[in-house]
Amino acid sequence: MAQTWAVLAALLFLLINLVEGPAYNMVSVEAGHEAVLSCPYVSKVSLLMVTWKMKCSACCLLAYRSDHNETRKLNCSERMMWKYSPSSDPALRIYPVNLGDEGNYTCEIASSAGNFLFFSSLTVIVPPTVTLTCDERRVVVCQASAGKPAADISWIPASNHSTMEEVHHPNGTVTRVSYTGWVNSTLPTVTCLVTHPATNQTLSLDLSYTSPRLPYLLIGGSASVAAVSGVTLCLIFRCRAFRLRKSARGLAVPFATKNFRSTPSHEKTDAVKPPALSESIYQNYNPRMIYMGY
The missing domain is CATH 2.60.40.10 (Immunoglobulins)
Known part of the structure; x- marks a missing residue:
């Protein structure tokens, strides 16, 4: 009779595990916000230890032992911590969450009633x-x-x-x-x-x-500005050349006038001319008006 009850209990336990299976939770959080991964726990059952693990080789491990009242962190950043007291609610808090936190997490609880596993999948959403x-x-x-x-x-x-x-x-x-x-x-x-x-x-x-003619207007405006600039520069250089030629002509006349000397005769060497008359002769001199008579 005792063996019959043992077999029935084993079959019942197997059936419960097949029907229920481990708990699974899916969480989606926007980047920069808070992510909370729950780990269901019945407080009536005496808790011995709870452990959070992320499924990777060198990821975070967060553990708590009730008999020593001790918590430990391994490869965990400061952003990962207990949401509440692990003895009453061993939920995991990640703040602020980023893309590197995305993945699968496992919460394992050891109690006087046995061991329990709870799985969570964290998805991080990034707005464009x-x-x-x-x-x-x-x-x-x-x-x-x-x-x-x-x-x-x-x-x-x-x-x-x-x-x-x-x-x-x-x-x-x-x-x-x-x-x-x-x-x-x-x-x-x-x-x-x-x-x-x-x-x-x-x-x-x-x-x-937004008009498609805008580029052509810009090109036409640039061409007009370039044309006006070219004409202006041409006029400036032409005016300067004209002034230079005029200045050269003005300098050439006094130069020829001052260097011109007629050969005076010996009879008139000792004659003294009035200063005003001498200056007027040189000022009114023009080489084209000289008449050579023999």
Whole structure:
């Protein structure tokens, strides 16, 4: 009879384990916020030890022993700690959480009733950086950079000519870029809608201020400025050349006048001329007016 009850108890224990299995918890937290991983515990059962482990070779191990009232940390950063007192609620707190904390965690409880395992999966969400731009060809670009998971991009009004590009980064984030042409559209405003678990953003762009003729106007303005500058410089150099030629002519006349001397006769050597008459002769001298008579 005793053996029958033992076999029934073993079968019942096996059936409970097959039906219930270990507890499993999934937690999603935005980067920079607080992550709390719970470890269910019935306070009526005497607790001997609780241990938190992250599934990797050199990751954090956080343990508590009730008989020594002692806690230990191994390879754990200051961001990982007990949320409450481990003797009453051995929940794990991570603050602020980052992408490196993502993964699977195990909470193991040893008590007078036996050993219990609880599994948690932590997922870190990163909101993307959203931008909306337009080039000179009226191609509108909506970009959701470094998001995790990848953001969804849609257009208002809907466009059938949009294209999508996706770039995966080593840290697990994804950048998505959507292009759409708005050349033949009569609507002055285009709207980009970005949907993400961490944030939903709507950006609008007024296309009436983006004209494809703007580059040509800029080029025409630059050419006009260059032409005016060239004409101005040409006039300046021409005026300077004219002044230099005029100055050279003005200097040449006094030079020839002062160096000109007629050979006086011996009869008139001793004659003294009035100073005013001598100066007037040199001032009114012009080589072209000399008449040589024989």
